[in-house]
Amino acid sequence: MPELSWWDSNKLSFVYERILSLPEGKRIFECMQCGTCGGACPVSFAMDRTPRQIINLVRSGRMDEALRSETIWLCASCYNCAAQCPAGIRITDVMYTLKVASTELGIHHKNSLGPIFAKTMVKQLEANGRISEVSLILGVAKHKLSLLTTLNPLIYVKLFLAGRVKLRGEKVKNMEQLRKMNAWLIASDFSLEEKDRV
Amino acid sequence: MKTLQFFPGCSLQGFNTAYYRSAITLGNIIGYKLDEIDDWNCCGATAYFSISEERTFLANARNLALAEKKSKELTVACGACFASLSKTAKYYTDSRKLAYLMDNALKEAGMVYDGKVKVRHLLEVVFNEYPRGELAAKVVRPLKGIKMAPYYGCMIFRPVPAPIPRDALEQLIQLAGGEAIDFTAKDRCCGGMLVNNRPDVGLALVKDLLSEAQQKGSQLMITTCPLCQVNLELYQGAVNRKYGTDFKIPVIYFTQMLGYAMGASAKELMLGSELINSLPVLQGARVSKN
Amino acid sequence: MSERPNVRIVALLCRWCSYAGADLAGVSRMKYAANVLPIKVPCSARVDPQLVLKAFSEGADGVLLAGCHPGDCHYLKGNYKALRRFQLLKKFTSQMGIEDDRLRLEWISASEGSRYADVVNDMTTKVAKLGRLNWRREIAIEA
């Protein structure tokens, strides 16, 4: 593992540690920059950085650029890159970690609705334990009306008539369990990046 | 009649009720019963992972713990749920650190998980548990001459591949009398959440899938994942508007396709509830004596 | 390993595969627990149960037997003989109250340096969990 001392002070080094501590995380050092990930990625055409570049930004300590890149939020999590990577790097997991950090630090790229969408969905999830499409879409639409205009409004009506729309979202009965689990997570301040936890 | 402990997931309750309904109907025909796991919670799909990996693993750990109480197997029909659950199960065994996380959090909630649950996709169950001959024998309404695009989506094969050959769906289509096109995009991404988050990008992916399907003359697309179905179907109009294309391909679930071939009524399978009605195509099957 | 277990493990290594494997671990500069003390034998089949018991009675907390993979034995079938002998020995030692993890037979080829390191580390952790054996004293008491 390379020496990081020269930027250990960097406040972002925790993201780095976190990536390394994922299963197979250290594989990023074995990246030979072949670009298979970019070719395999269905959305690379829209990315400002190819996945390959993200990996190299991460391991060369230019975390800031990786986190601000739109690429990470364009990742649709199809895992095609990870499945084909000759170096066995779980690129999708790296992308997730970067997404998490970029929202935590509030430095994520603004083009994508991804962060808003994710936050809204998670809020509902942690309130009810389940998601209902309708309230989710409305929840996101609050932030960005244009969301609704991608689809012809008639479609919602059609769906409704076809009996495919459920207005009342369901709720998990024993939400306590979920809350307790997350409470423990916060209390124990468990974090992936910590080395000698287990 | 085997009982499958079943995890429906949120979308099988809303836009994709037809998937759930047809899965049950298919079970009645080929011999399984879906036993919905009690008080399950959302798998977090891809969104939760982008907010907190740890919490996503915990949410799914709860599902796995609930499942383990009843059976060592958990069957899933939704691609996203399959991915989240099987990934959690895999990482629980792969990473001591994550196992530690899940164990302790579960203990806090008075639950336990032994890492014994096998997460299975419904397609895999249907393909592996029932001899092809047996299934073929049940086909009473062969879908003769109907060209279909077998579309798996990403998550059956990735990140944790279901143990099926890469042409399992094709085999099922042929056994139903239909004709499967050589769909090279069968495991390419449908755009997932991008159709909302970055419509311009998401629609491009949907377009690519539809255009290969159309090029190769498929009249139907067969999916195994609710999100794929929604993206391919609901957004066809949007795609046509954006790219001036003229796609009009009905998109149905493999459960509906099989169920229909095996004689179930359109109603039992909720066929016709699509925005682009699939019944005309299905009924158009060349009737032949065999 | 953060804390250093004070257990001692004797490794009886067949000179053709396992000793060479251990050498490779060295050549590849793999770091592993210093608790394992290697002794070279011509073949795993040379290992007389007496030797293993001797090791325990001399104060070893664990004994590792290692030979070539089945089919690769330099002396054709030595490792199979070792295996059969080992199974009997195992019965005996367990009756003597020596825990399972303390006596172990592994196939380690000349190319499996990393495997040697892993086995050594794994066995050290397991034996460390069990603590010292102090068989020597027990025998003294019996005698």
Add this chain to the structure above:
Amino acid sequence: MKIGVYICHCGTNIAGVVDVAKVVEFAATLPNVAVARDYKYMCSEPGQNLIGEDIRHLGLDGVVVAACSPTMHEPTFQTALSRAGANPYMLQMASIREHVSWVTSDPVEATEKAKKLVEAAISRVSLQEPLEKRRIPVKQSVLVVGGGIAGIEAALKCADAGKKVYLVEKEPSIGGHMAMFDKTFPTLDCSQCILTPKMVEVVRNENIELLDYSEVREISVHVGDFKVSIVRKPRYVDSSKCTGCAVCSTKCPGKAPDEFNLGMSKRKAIYVPFPQAVPLKAVIDRESCLYFQKNICKVCVKFCSADAIDFEQKPEELELGVGAVILATGFKPFDARRVSEYGYGKLPNVITSLEFERMTSASGPTAGKIVLKDGREPESVAIVHCVGSRNVNYNVYCSKICCMQSLKHAHLLKEHLPGVAVYDFFIDMRAAGKGYEEFYKRVMGEGTIMVRGRPAYITDVPSKPEEKGKLVLVAEDTVLSTVMRYPVDMVVLSVGLEAGEDAKELAHTFTCSRTADGFFLERHPKLAPVSTPTAGVFIAGASQGPKDIPESVAQAGAAAAEALAMMGKGYFELEPYVARIDEDLCSGCGICLDLCAYNALERIPETGLTRVVEALCQGCGACVAACPSNALDLDGFKNNQIMAELEGILA
């Protein structure tokens, strides 16, 4: 008993971690230790002299050297002992480098462990006894397995040195993969032209007995005298009569895919593998022969003027005795189907590098024309490196030859089809070798478009009109950091090299081990690259690892030299480790008899007791461990010696 103890610093290799001074100090306190010294490099001349001096002046009768692993320098110090007049087997080494300093980070722990190993060695050596090496005569003949370029070269070298050589080839002709190549990099001389003379020489050389279409059934490993049994598969053609005129195959109605052209063309049921085949004899393939399948036809018999056809031929078994074995069984090309994204086997114009070789060869299925399946000439061709290599999903190792092979193909394309566009997709260009980098430059100069990036997939589904009817490679140009679609007419997959299917069995048959990737394992990666742990068995060519022709030839020479050196010496020195039996203790129970894999134990008719046949004993000690009455013991590894070592190591 006077013991001298010598601790080596090995520069900083040992002294950097182990506190040598402490170890010396400690050793000096131990019983029987007359002298304990340390030195920077014990293996150096002065280091060895140090030992010699002490032996002469202090009259040491036991020596302990704590240094590198005995596998490294035991022989060195043994000679040092004998030179000083001591018995070489009064030496015991403690491996404090491979087993201590190199694998322990904490100096304190390392020093402690070193002490233990030294003490063990001291208490062992004090019980050691003088021993004499045994000399086994070496048969003056060699068995070469595999008739590729490596095997041919090794066979010729040994034969030139006047030794009897048996060259076994499982195919009907020798030549191996090299015979299938068109040109060879970087010199571009025609492969056949440089190979054929050697192939012919094999049959001309009276010291070589070519056993074509044969396989090694089994072998009993006795150093100096290997007993090999070989099966000759029936050709159904009497080689002594066949003239290779091949009239038979022109008349033969039976057809089958031509192996030599990788199924790109058909051959007859009776056929001569290829024009330059050696031996130039016909062979009948039962599967496609009408006589064997339907019991009709027999056209070949009618037309064979030499009446060489013999449908009654049976497999024959030969027994050979040889002094040395050279394994040169080569490689198998990676099966490109496994990389499903590249569509090999599904997309007609995606071919492998080997298929391309046959295509460009004048004697190949297209008579040297580079054409698409529909007969058109390609206007654009893509070459893909690292197919099946450098990839955790297939083989992690680099196949080494693919870069140069690909560059060669790029050149051949430009040569055959002026104006063709060639895209060369590489991850890293590995052109290390004499004249290789120059060749790389030359090919670039010819206008090949070098793309640094590994294609993710190849599709025939167009996304733009100009992609219609083309194969599209999707790859990131990692230099421009843009993902691009490259429409081409033909794709050549540069497939990697894998260990042959039979490598596993061969390794078992010849009791030599294999590396994790399946290739034969050499005794030492640097100092014994063509030897195996089994004395007298040597390896050459791609069976030891991916290699190009020059390297294979060089290695074949090295293997031949090793074999010749062994035979030249005339005898093989066997370690003196043999089982001894104390007839007073032997009860004649006979448990040991069946345990011995070499029949080195036999019952004495008169007494009914057991006796050791020294010449056959290999010194494994299986019998010793089994003897219920402790009557058996093993020189060099005596019970009391190992016990002493145990006491020392655990003291």
